[in-house]
Amino acid sequence: MKYVLISGGVVSGLGKGVTASSIGVVLKACGLRVTSIKIDPYLNIDAGTMSPFEHGEVFVLDDGGEVDLDLGNYERFLDVTLTKDNNITTGKIYQSVLEKERRGDYLGKTVQVVPHITDAIKDWVQSVAAIPVDGQEGPADVCVIELGGTVGDIESMPFIEALRQLSFSVGPDNFCLIHVSLIPVLGVVGEQKTKPTQHSVRELRALGLTPHLLACRSAEPLLQNTKDKLSQFCHVPVENILNIHDVPNIWHIPLLLRNQNAHHSILQQLNLLEKATSPALQQWTKMAETYDNITDSVKIAMVGKYVGLTDSYLSVIKALLHACVALSLRPSIDWIAASDLEDDSAKSTPQAYATAWETLKRANCVLVPGGFGDRGVKGMMLAAKYARENNVPYLGICLGMQISVIEFARSVLGLERANSVEFDAQTPNPVVIFMPEGSRTHMGSTMRLGSRRTLLQTPDCITSKLYGNSAYVDERHRHRYEVNPDVIRTLEEAGLKFVGKDETGNRMEILELPSHPYYVGVQFHPEFKSRPARPSALFLGSGHSQNCLFITCNS
Ligand code: GLN
Numbered sequence: 001m002k003y004v005l006i007s008g009g010v011v012s013g014l015g016k017g018v019t020a021s022s023i024g025v026v027l028k029a030c031g032l033r034v035t036s037i038k039i040d041p042y043l044n045i046d047a048g049t050m051s052p053f054e055h056g057e058v059f060v061l062d063d064g065g066e067v068d069l070d071l072g073n074y075e076r077f078l079d080v081t082l083t084k085d086n087n088i089t090t091g092k093i094y095q096s097v098l099e100k101e102r103r104g105d106y107l108g109k110t111v112q113v114v115p116h117i118t119d120a121i122k123d124w125v126q127s128v129a130a131i132p133v134d135g136q137e138g139p140a141d142v143c144v145i146e147l148g149g150t151v152g153d154i155e156s157m158p159f160i161e162a163l164r165q166l167s168f169s170v171g172p173d174n175f176c177l178i179h180v181s182l183i184p185v186l187g188v189v190g191e192q193k194t195k196p197t198q199h200s201v202r203e204l205r206a207l208g209l210t211p212h213l214l215a216c217r218s219a220e221p222l223l224q225n226t227k228d229k230l231s232q233f234c235h236v237p238v239e240n241i242l243n244i245h246d247v248p249n250i251w252h253i254p255l256l257l258r259n260q261n262a263h264h265s266i267l268q269q270l271n272l273l274e275k276a277t278s279p280a281l282q283q284w285t286k287m288a289e290t291y292d293n294i295t296d297s298v299k300i301a302m303v304g305k306y307v308g309l310t311d312s313y314l315s316v317i318k319a320l321l322h323a324c325v326a327l328s329l330r331p332s333i334d335w336i337a338a339s340d341l342e343d344d345s346a347k348s349t350p351q352a353y354a355t356a357w358e359t360l361k362r363a364n365c366v367l368v369p370g371g372f373g374d375r376g377v378k379g380m381m382l383a384a385k386y387a388r389e390n391n392v393p394y395l396g397i398c399l400g401m402q403i404s405v406i407e408f409a410r411s412v413l414g415l416e417r418a419n420s421v422e423f424d425a426q427t428p429n430p431v432v433i434f435m436p437e438g439s440r441t442h443m444g445s446t447m448r449l450g451s452r453r454t455l456l457q458t459p460d461c462i463t464s465k466l467y468g469n470s471a472y473v474d475e476r477h478r479h480r481y482e483v484n485p486d487v488i489r490t491l492e493e494a495g496l497k498f499v500g501k502d503e504t505g506n507r508m509e510i511l512e513l514p515s516h517p518y519y520v521g522v523q524f525h526p527e528f529k530s531r532p533a534r535p536s537a538l539f540l541g542s543g544h545s546q547n548c549l550f551i552t553c554n555s
Contacts, residue, residue, distance in 0.1 A: 001129050001139060002174045002270045005163055006146045007211075009200025010182040014217045017070035019180050019244060020146040021077035022253040026263045028078060029254070029279035032272065033140040035133045036074045037125060038067070038087050040148045041155040045091035046084070048447075056311030060476045060528050064450025069314050070146065072528070076318060077254075079531055080133040085124070090155060093120050113158050121162035122169075142270070151179075152203050164208040176269040178242075179204060179211035183218040183226065192218065192226040194233065201234040212269045213240040213262070221245045240265045251288035251532070254281060287532055290325060297330040301363035303383040305376045307335040316369050316397070319530035323539035334359045338368075338376030341383060360386060365393035365518075368400030370478070370525060374423040381407040393518035395538060398479050401511060401521030402432045405483050405491065412494050422481050431491075435482040435507065448477050454500040454509035454524065461499040463510050463520060466537035473500070475524035482523060483508040 004027075006020040017038075024034045044050060047058045048066035059072040065084025075082055097120050101111050129143035147163070149156045167175040181197040201211060214236050216222060222243040231238040242260050244253060257263070258279050267273045300320060306312035317333065324331040339345060340356035356379075360366065366387040368380050380403045387394035388407070396404045402420050409418035409431045417424070420432030436446045455472050456464045467473050483491075485506050488498055500510025500522070513519035518541055530536035 001126070001170070002142045002176070002272065003125075003129070003166070003170065004142060004144045004176045004178060004266060004270070005167075006144065006178050006180060006215075007160075007204065007209075008147070008150050008180045009152075009204070010150065010196040012150055014180050014182055015244070016146060016148075016180045017073050018250050018253060019178075019215050020144050021070075021073045022250075022257055023178065023262065023266070024074065024078045024142075024144045025254040025284065026257050026279055026281070027142050027144075027266065027276075029258070029281045029284075030263050030267065030276035031280075032142050032276055033132075033134055033136065034078055034142050034144060035080065035129060035131070035140040036078065036082070036086065036144040036146070037128055038070045038074070038146050038148065039156075039159055040068050040087065040089045041153065041159055042089055042148075043091045043094075043155075044089060045095060046087065046089065052306045052312035053309060056309065057314045058478070059315065060449065060478045060525060062451040062476065066449065066478070068148070069311065070148075072315050072318070074144075075528075076531055078134075079533075081135070082133055083128070083131060085128045085131070086133070088121070088124055088128075090158075093117060093124065093158075096120055096124075114161060117158045118162040118165060121159060122166050125162075125166060141272070141275070151200055151207070157207075160204075160207050160209065167209065172269075173271040176213070176266050177209055177211045178213040178215055178266075180215045180217065180244075183216045183222060185219065192223060194226060194229045197230060198233045201236075205235075211236055213242060213265055215242045215244055218243060218245050237265075249288060249291050251284055251291065254284050255288060283533060287325065290328070291330075294325070294328055294330045296328065297332045298324060298365070299332050299334055299363045301334050301336055301360050301366045301383070303336045303338050303341070303360070303366060303368050303380055305338055305371045305373070307337045310335070313369050315525070315527040315530070316367070319527035319536050319539045320367075322530045322532050322535035325532075326535045326540065334363060336360060336379075336383070338379030338383065341379035342376075343378075345379075363392070365395070368394075368396045368403055369527075370398035370400065372399070372422075377403060377406075377423055381410070385411055388513065388516060388519055391517055393541075394516075394520065395518075395541075396521035397527065398477075398523060398525055401523050402481060402483070404511065404519070404521045405431050405496070408491065408494070408496050409487070412496075413490060420481055429487075431484050431487050432481050433484045434480060436480065447480055448482075450476060452477050452524070453503055455503060456510075457499050457501060461497070461512050461514075462518060462541060463499055463512060463522075463538065466541045468537070475522070475526055476528045477524045479523065483511075 008016045028034045046066050047068050056069045058066045059069045063083050067087040071082050097116050130139040183192050227238055227241045230241050242262050263279050267276050320331045336356050336359055340352045345353040384404045384407045409415045415429040418429040418431045419427035421430050437448050451474050453472050453474050497512050498508045499512050509523045511521040526536040526538045
């Protein structure tokens with residue numbers, strides 16, 4: 001196994017994840033099999049408990065792992081299926097070491113950060129790197145490891161030490177360190193400053209690691225003079241100084257790296273030049289260029305709770321992008337804070353109320369994404385009602401599907417207090433209820449997580465056509481509540497159809513409104529499996545006007 005470690009310096013938020021996945025793309029384009037590991041030095045065991053407001057979306061894997069959103073970037077860029085173990089956190093490492101300690105596995109020894117934590121990190125990295133993630137047998141050729149945080153953070157120290165030891169034990173031919181840094185421009189003269197990078201490389205070297213390549217983030221391309229300086233002071237050959245300057249869209253980054261011969265430097269370091277081919281990136285080039293040249297756009301209203309930080313719905317945005325590019329449309333996403341649509345907001349914040357409704361009414365389609373808690377649910381119901389009554393394409397994902405069921409029960413069945421027990425435990429008409437797969441009383445792990453099968457009930461529905469008339473679909477889930485099986489008959493008699501159910505027939509997975517051009521709710525999250533070249537079927541269906549929907553169904 002060959003390792004490419006991506007570390008970061010100077011500041012966070014440099015796009016280390018995108019850099020790391022783009023490096024993976026270039027190596028894959030050279031004919032190599034690539035896997036990846038993301039290290040998050042925080043103490044949380046996983047991202048499951050982290051707030052989307054603060055940390056962005058929780059990405060969900062096939063195996064039910066709730067992981068950092070960077071794993072989503074890897075899955076999308078490399079077109080792989082990762083496991084929860086591909087995301088290492090300090091919490092997971094300590095948990096495994098402490099469990100061993102309690103079992104007495106350390107035979108009376110003092111358990112310490114070095115060597116016990118560092119050994120656990122090395123073992124974890126090496127065993128996870130060997131798991132095939134691309135559907136083929138046997139381990140990949142290269143494992144790209146992204147170390148979260150910036151070098152020098154207290155919490156990343158044990159990881160740096162473990163990776164230093166790993167680099168030593170696997171030998172120089174099997175280890176390539178790429179340090180991502182920032183080159184700011186200061187003052188009126190606009191000089192590109194190398195000092196922060198020099199300091200961060202010095203810090204890395206003090207910890208025993210010398211970068212083989214630098215990936216420098218900057219607004220404008222680096223000047224030759226800047227590169228020479230970096231090379232001299234950072235001990236990195238000038239041809240190994242890569243520059244990731246601002247580009248029109250992130251699909252250009254693998255191309256930018258290829259144009260700078262990044263693959264050559266990495267392959268040389270890893271002694272893979274003979275095995276690899278020259279990078280074939282035709283599809284990426286086409287995608288990046290197509291996107292730059294799209295002129296028509298589609299207005300998508302995203303009605304959600306976490307609209308302040310767009311990373312909270314990163315995969316939904318990416319899925320919309322994939323679908324739109326496939327249809328030569330530019331997604332124009334209008335964020336609507338659901339609570340702004342509510343009657344209360346008309347009085348308290350009339351301006352926000354007016355703007356929210358104007359935006360909703362201007363949209364070509366409406367999407368209500370997943371979410372937890374009752375904030376904004378009234379506004380989401382208003383959006384669903386608006387889309388339903390005005391024949392505007394609607395896609396409700398997870399919470400968005402539950403919202404459409406509650407709205408339908410209230411407006412069409414006249415059950416004014418119909419609700420989900422998540423929002424009103426005492427509701428007389430619980431149309432969405434708690435349906436754990438395991439025990440109802442046992443605390444913890446009550447979420448239905450990961451890939452589950454949905455059986456399509458009839459070929460005569462939009463979803464079935466969009467999914468290519470398949471009898472079933474496997475999509476990822478992350479929810480606790482579901483449509484109450486006891487109300488299905490009544491809802492169906494009133495016109496709402498449940499066209500996708502789980503294998504027991506008890507869990508409603510997909511709803512449609514046949515009287516409407518495109519009104520679809522799904523209990524699962526189709527966004528997690530959307531890929532640039534393979535957009536999710538449901539987004540293709542929703543991300544454009546009714547005419548396009550028709551075209552998609554027939555093509
Ligand atoms: N809060 C809802 C549930 O737990 C929806 C979850 C979601 O949208 N991911 O069922």
